[in-house]
Amino acid sequence: MxxxxxxxxxxxxxxxxxxxxxxxxxxxxxDNLEDDDIQCFAIEFAKLICRLRCNGELILEDNGEDLCYKFQQAIDNEVELEEKEKKYLAEYIFFDGMVSQSRYDETKNCAESLDRDLFNGYFGEVLFYIVREQCLxxxxxxxxxxxxxxxxxxxxxxxxxxxxxxxxxxxxxxxxxxxxxxxxxxxxxxxxxxxxxxxxxxxxxxxxxxxxxxxxxxxxxxxxxxxxxxxxxxxxxxxxxxxxxxxxxxxxxxxxxxxxxxxxxxxxxxxxxxxxxxxxxxxxxxxxxxxxxxxxxxxxxxx
Incomplete structure (x- = not known):
């Protein structure tokens, strides 16, 4: 997938x-996975979530960069996102299903308002879709x-x-x-x-x-x-x-x-x-x- x-x-x-x-x-x-292996899984999973939520690409301006691809590059430490790009991704792409609206209303900070219980179900469903594609x-x-x-x-x-x-x-x-x-x-x-x-x-x-x-x-x-x-x-x-x-x-x-x-x-x-x-x-x-x-x-x- x-x-x-x-x-x-x-x-x-x-x-x-x-x-x-x-x-x-x-x-x-x-059982024999090293910490680098586990981190590789987490990184690839995060990049997959980006591709899913952007449906492959995210163009905000005429002749603009693909923000979906740029975010994945940022994960790999190849580029750094601009503040306006971070804000857009946080508030429009990754907010739903990860951030508690009630907490965000108080903090005005997405990272401080993460809802682990909400993300729990989303993580499982994304993993199933990968299993469906590769294993069934x-x-x-x-x-x-x-x-x-x-x-x-x-x-x-x-x-x-x-x-x-x-x-x-x-x-x-x-x-x-x-x-x-x-x-x-x-x-x-x-x-x-x-x-x-x-x-x-x-x-x-x-x-x-x-x-x-x-x-x-x-x-x-x-x-x-x-x-x-x-x-x-x-x-x-x-x-x-x-x-x-x-x-x-x-x-x-x-x-x-x-x-x-x-x-x-x-x-x-x-x-x-x-x-x-x-x-x-x-x-x-x-x-x-x-x-x-x-x-x-x-x-x-x-x-």
Whole structure:
């Protein structure tokens, strides 16, 4: 996604395997990483956030410089931003989803008003989009939102994705959670969210898919999108509808074998009885709180 470096530089990545009747993939932070390796990840992650939020480039004046590229150069200590450029980036590009508005109203300083809890969810969603691009099988057709929401507390589903295997299209409704510690009760929270929330929210994602394929796209895809409400609401669960849970967690020890064991029983009336329809991604990062702090530091020390 947006040319992020290969995750295998930092993670040991499994093949898919079945765990508690869920199709599962794990990414585990390598044990032998040096501090320079960890800082490299933080730097690359910060530059990716810039590219995502600027949608690749940011031109403010006729014949002006690309501020997105210049900010990445500043991260690499190749140039120094002007004060007006710092102000623009801080207030219009990086503010949402990172800075507490109430604190900023008091301090008038972005760096002093960072909201770590708010950034927590955003970090996890960006990481998932990288995993999706680099590690997951089957043809990726489209995903909504097309890139991570800048504010993880915005209403709506974390993502709905259309993919295609050798037989047909299918769609995945996914929930992403990020925790500094162990996995804890997050699997059950994900399952509850997937069961209770999508019925109110999925139609806005379906409408977004329709809009993106209105003037182009194969007819079989358009037909599939038009039938998504049927697949979602049908009394008899079909293989076209799938749920996915993503947990980014502070891996100081291996997760318990019981993780996601309730996924099968709780989803009995909602999903077709196949592990393909219950997908789990466990991303274990030792010292994840420190990693997120490093990413924030890389961004805000340059603004």
């Amino acid at each position: 947006k040319q992020f470096l290969d995750l295998r530089n930092w993670f040991n990545i499994s093949e898919y395997y079945e765990h508690n009747k869920c199709k599962t993939i794990t990414l585990l932070w390598k 099988e089957d043809e990726k057709i489209m995903i909504e939102p097309s890139c991570p929401k800048t504010n993880s507390k915005q209403s709506g589903l974390d993502y709905v994705e259309i993919r295609k295997n050798e037989d047909d299209y299918y769609f995945i409704i996914g929930e992403v959670k990020t925790t500094d510690n162990t996995i804890g009760s997050y699997p059950d929270k994900i399952i509850d969210s997937l069961i209770k929330r999508p019925v109110h929210l999925i139609h806005q994602e379906i409408n977004a898919f329709k809009e993106r394929t209105k003037h182009s796209g194969p007819e079989d895809l358009k037909n599939f999108i038009s039938r998504m409400p049927i697949y979602f609401m049908g009394k008899n669960p079909t293989a076209q509808k799938r749920f996915a849970g993503v947990i980014n967690y502070g891996r100081n020890s291996s997760p318990q074998q019981t993780v996601f064991q309730n996924f099968n029983t709780k989803c009995t009336n909602h999903l077709y009885d196949s592990s393909e329809c219950r997908r789990v991604k466990l991303i274990g990062i030792k010292g994840i709180k420190n990693i997120k702090e490093r990413v924030l530091e890389v961004i805000w020390k340059n603004l």
